Amino acid sequence: MTALPAASLPAASRGAGDYKSKVKPIWCPGCGDFGVLTAITRALSDLGLPPEQIAVVSGIGCSSRIPAYLNAYGFHGVHGRALPVATGLKLSRPDMTVLVASGDGDGYSIGGNHFLHACRRNVDLTYIVMDNRVYGMTKGQPSPTTEPEWDSELAPGGTGLRAFNPLVIALAAGANFIARCFSGNPIETAQIIVEAVRTPGFSFVEILSPCITFRPDEHEWKKAVRQASVSETSDPSRAAKRLMTDDGFNVGILYRGDRTPYQPRLAPVPDALATMAREFAV
Amino acid sequence: MPLDFPLSASFSLAIVGSGGAGVITTGGLLLNAAARAGGYGLLTRSVGPQIRGGEAAALIRLSSRPVDCHNDSFDLVIALDWQNVQRFAAELPLGPGSLILAEETAGDVPAPLLVAGSRAIKIPMQKLAKGIPGGRPNMVALGLAAELIGLPEDGLATIVTHALAHKGSEAAGASLKAIAAGRTQAAGIDRGARTFALAATPSAREHWIVTGNEATGLGALRGGIRFVAAYPITPATEILEWMAPALPKVNGMLIQAEDELASINMVIGAAFGGTPAMTATSGPGLALMIESLGLAVASETPILVVDVMRNGPSTGIPTKSEQSDLNISVHGLHGDAPHLVLAPLSVADCLFTTQWAAHLSEKLQTPTIVLSDQFMGQARAIVDCPESAVFDETRAVPPPGIADYKRYALTAHGISPMALPGAPGCQYTADGLEHNERGTPSSQAEDHRAQLDKRLRKLTDHDYGAAWAEIDGNGDIAVVTWGSSTGPAREAVARARAQGHAVRLIAVRLIAPAQPARLAESLAGARHVLVVEQNHSGQFFHYLRGHGALPAEARSLHRPGPLPLRPGEILSALPLGGQPA
Numbered sequence: 013m014t015a016l017p018a019a020s021l022p023a024a025s026r027g028a029g030d031y032k033s034k035v036k037p038i039w040c041p042g043c044g045d046f047g048v049l050t051a052i053t054r055a056l057s058d059l060g061l062p063p064e065q066i067a068v069v070s071g072i073g074c075s076s077r078i079p080a081y082l083n084a085y086g087f088h089g090v091h092g093r094a095l096p097v098a099t100g101l102k103l104s105r106p107d108m109t110v111l112v113a114s115g116d117g118d119g120y121s122i123g124g125n126h127f128l129h130a131c132r133r134n135v136d137l138t139y140i141v142m143d144n145r146v147y148g149m150t151k152g153q154p155s156p157t158t159e160p161e162w163d164s165e166l167a168p169g170g171t172g173l174r175a176f177n178p179l180v181i182a183l184a185a186g187a188n189f190i191a192r193c194f195s196g197n198p199i200e201t202a203q204i205i206v207e208a209v210r211t212p213g214f215s216f217v218e219i220l221s222p223c224i225t226f227r228p229d230e231h232e233w234k235k236a237v238r239q240a241s242v243s244e245t246s247d248p249s250r251a252a253k254r255l256m257t258d259d260g261f262n263v264g265i266l267y268r269g270d271r272t273p274y275q276p277r278l279a280p281v282p283d284a285l286a287t288m289a290r291e292f293a294v
Numbered sequence: 295m296p297l298d299f300p301l302s303a304s305f306s307l308a309i310v311g312s313g314g315a316g317v318i319t320t321g322g323l324l325l326n327a328a329a330r331a332g333g334y335g336l337l338t339r340s341v342g343p344q345i346r347g348g349e350a351a352a353l354i355r356l357s358s359r360p361v362d363c364h365n366d367s368f369d370l371v372i373a374l375d376w377q378n379v380q381r382f383a384a385e386l387p388l389g390p391g392s393l394i395l396a397e398e399t400a401g402d403v404p405a406p407l408l409v410a411g412s413r414a415i416k417i418p419m420q421k422l423a424k425g426i427p428g429g430r431p432n433m434v435a436l437g438l439a440a441e442l443i444g445l446p447e448d449g450l451a452t453i454v455t456h457a458l459a460h461k462g463s464e465a466a467g468a469s470l471k472a473i474a475a476g477r478t479q480a481a482g483i484d485r486g487a488r489t490f491a492l493a494a495t496p497s498a499r500e501h502w503i504v505t506g507n508e509a510t511g512l513g514a515l516r517g518g519i520r521f522v523a524a525y526p527i528t529p530a531t532e533i534l535e536w537m538a539p540a541l542p543k544v545n546g547m548l549i550q551a552e553d554e555l556a557s558i559n560m561v562i563g564a565a566f567g568g569t570p571a572m573t574a575t576s577g578p579g580l581a582l583m584i585e586s587l588g589l590a591v592a593s594e595t596p597i598l599v600v601d602v603m604r605n606g607p608s609t610g611i612p613t614k615s616e617q618s619d620l621n622i623s624v625h626g627l628h629g630d631a632p633h634l635v636l637a638p639l640s641v642a643d644c645l646f647t648t649q650w651a652a653h654l655s656e657k658l659q660t661p662t663i664v665l666s667d668q669f670m671g672q673a674r675a676i677v678d679c680p681e682s683a684v685f686d687e688t689r690a691v692p693p694p695g696i697a698d699y700k701r702y703a704l705t706a707h708g709i710s711p712m713a714l715p716g717a718p719g720c721q722y723t724a725d726g727l728e729h730n731e732r733g734t735p736s737s738q739a740e741d742h743r744a745q746l747d748k749r750l751r752k753l754t755d756h757d758y759g760a761a762w763a764e765i766d767g768n769g770d771i772a773v774v775t776w777g778s779s780t781g782p783a784r785e786a787v788a789r790a791r792a793q794g795h796a797v798r799l800i801a802v803r804l805i806a807p808a809q810p811a812r813l814a815e816s817l818a819g820a821r822h823v824l825v826v827e828q829n830h831s832g833q834f835f836h837y838l839r840g841h842g843a844l845p846a847e848a849r850s851l852h853r854p855g856p857l858p859l860r861p862g863e864i865l866s867a868l869p870l871g872g873q874p875a
């Protein structure tokens with residue numbers, strides 16, 4: 013007997029499991045991204061959205077496999093370009109709820125320019141970045157958020173490069189909602205994703221998602237993370253100071269602004285194509 | 295569109311001066327006045343990369359018949375000054391009987407322009423303009439040109455007054471006086487052998503005055519495009535600038551993206567959501583988009599990419615034309631990535647070809663590259679109003695309530711219904727990873743083979759009809775060409791016919807997938823085949839040869855830009871042998 017598609021169920025009876033697809037994840041045992049998948053399905057259930065009204069767009073990397081594991085419309089594109097795909101989709105289909113899934117390499121390195129302009133453009137998207145501070149899919153190279161001294165085959169002795177601070181960048185570039193989560197706490201993460209989706213404009217959710225295969229030291233993250241000791245702010249200067257001074261393990265909603273989301277306006281007076289062509293007549 | 299182009303009288307003139315002297319404005323006014331008088335014509339600009347202060351020339355050809363190219367030489371050159379003329383002297387071929395009217399204070403006519411039999415006359419354009427408060431030398435030049443080609447005074451006055459309305463009535467009045475001064479000067483000039491009088495040809499069809507880039511924009515809208523994302527680039531930007539205010543009037547939008555990588559991916563996102571979408575760019579931008587074009591192939595997302603070609607590689611010569619992006623358009627994608635490549639054949643055909651391309655993309659769920667170029671994109675032409683084309687190709691969607699939906703189902707024709715986000719029960723993930731029929735990632739040999747087959751089959755099995763090429767005549771000499779080279783090739787064929795030779799013309803609009811069987815059929819009985827194109831390596835010739843579409847003895851006429859191919863150059867490459875049939 014074929015199960016009813018989740019779409020045909022009333023919202024109240026859709027559980028988190030109804031947002032999972034039948035595709036089995038390829039992630040390693042212990043991967044933090046399992047917790048993110050749980051958090052996303054739980055958030056979608058809490059939001060009560062019909063699966064067909066959700067689209068999840070991703071690029072390339074371990075994190076970017078997530079659309080296939082969800083019961084929603086998905087687009088798994090090329091490396092670094094998830095944000096533009098999602099932007100085109102959301103602007104032309106404002107009725108859809110669009111989530112974007114990425115990782116620290118996909119989102120901050122090859123896709124870094126799109127990150128800046130997505131924050132600045134402030135389209136109503138929820139951008140979830142699973143940050144494990146390493147390239148996992150290519151087996152352990154340093155990413156923009158990797159510590160400068162982290163040793164690897166590609167960068168023996170470490171890169172010597174200062175780690176990128178994505179939350180500060182997002183704030184400076186104009187993101188309207190900025191939060192940090194830990195994948196080991198999927199319930200709290202789900203709550204923050206719900207807030208991110210509900211907040212109009214570009215919402216940026218950085219999720220610390222350990223890669224214990226290539227970064228066994230990230231086992232320790234569960235001890236390091238703590239709820240931010242201060243409540244969320246709408247003051248960018250306070251948020252900047254907080255984000256510049258924290259150690260990267262404060263979780264929670266750290267900034268929420270009130271910028272109006274970008275949506276191009278239609279012409280006040282519609283016109284017919286036949287009328288437009290008249291401009292060429294001699 | 296009739297290809298049988300009767301020879302017509304035409305007149306070619308160039309107005310040259312340094313940037314800011316107003317030569318482009320002058321050329322535009324002249325073309326508009328010619329249009330108002332019922333004539334046909336073509337205006338191209340020759341400009342350098344400087345925004346202000348570089349060299350500039352308005353190159354104009356007027357005729358009683360439609361013209362798609364410049365002639366072999368110019369009948370008249372009007373020079374407001376000679377600054378930097380050496381930079382484009384090669385674009386101003388003169389011949390016996392050519393007349394040069396030069397500002398008297400500008401110095402001697404530069405040596406490269408002096409050819410046997412041409413005449414130069416000095417005209418005090420600056421002095422005449424100074425005698426009129428608010429008068430400008432370029433308006434004196436306009437009067438000279440108008441008189442020499444017999445443009446009616448009233449029509450020109452109306453055009454100039456309308457164009458200068460925003461500057462107040464005094465500006466228009468001063469311009470009209472300067473034009474009158476130019477006309478008086480011209481009356482005393484011995485015109486020599488190269489005379490011309492613009493005559494209106496009775497025509498049932500309304501005339502349009504349009505650039506190829508504008509026609510491309512209109513064709514895209516008629517083809518259903520409602521989302522555009524793009525990054526500014528010469529010489530494609532005018533497509534975007536025309537579409538930006540037009541799209542919101544038809545429930546669409548244009549987004550300026552942060553780069554070409556974003557442009558094409560925004561377009562892919564919009565198309566995935568069900569909105570027909572396109573971007574416009576030039577060679578460097580196309581190069582940046584190539585990876586994502588492959589994504590559109592693999593994910594079967596219909597998108598349209600217009601490449602207004604310029605001289606490459608790299609930054610090349612951004613403001614000049616060349617047909618050198620055929621190779622990257624056809625072969626640039628990694629993997630086996632079949633897609634469509636089309637090329638308009640003229641300024642007016644930019645409308646038809648772009649409209650057709652938009653429909654084909656949707657129907658076949660594939661990326662389509664349209665290869666326009668700087669010449670036809672930025673040329674402003676007086677043309678017969680293009681006939682309205684109607685296409686019934688649209689995107690296939692699954693029926694509502696379909697059970698067990700498979701996005702990439704292996705159908706007989708290779709086209710799988712594409713669910714729109716929002717359709718209940720059809721949730722799927724579009725993927726650039728190889729996948730099975732459901733879209734689930736797969737690295738299995740049979741899935742790869744089956745999906746490669748279907749993505750090819752849907753393109754090769756489609757019936758493109760007669761629009762794949764324009765074919766004219768059945769002579770034993772065949773000229774095969776594409777894109778804007780069609781203009782000079784068509785005229786060369788007409789001249790050869792006028793000499794009594796039987797020549798056929800095949801102008802190919804559908805570049806990929808290649809149509810070797812149709813081409814062979816159209817070449818049946820031809821004893822000589824010449825493939826004509828504007829690039830350094832004969833890209834189209836080798837492409838056709840690779841598909842076995844050409845007879846062994848076929849020859850290639852190719853050379854790079856920036857100089858446009860001219861009809862006489864093509865005519866002299868035809869094996870006419872002085873023996874008219």
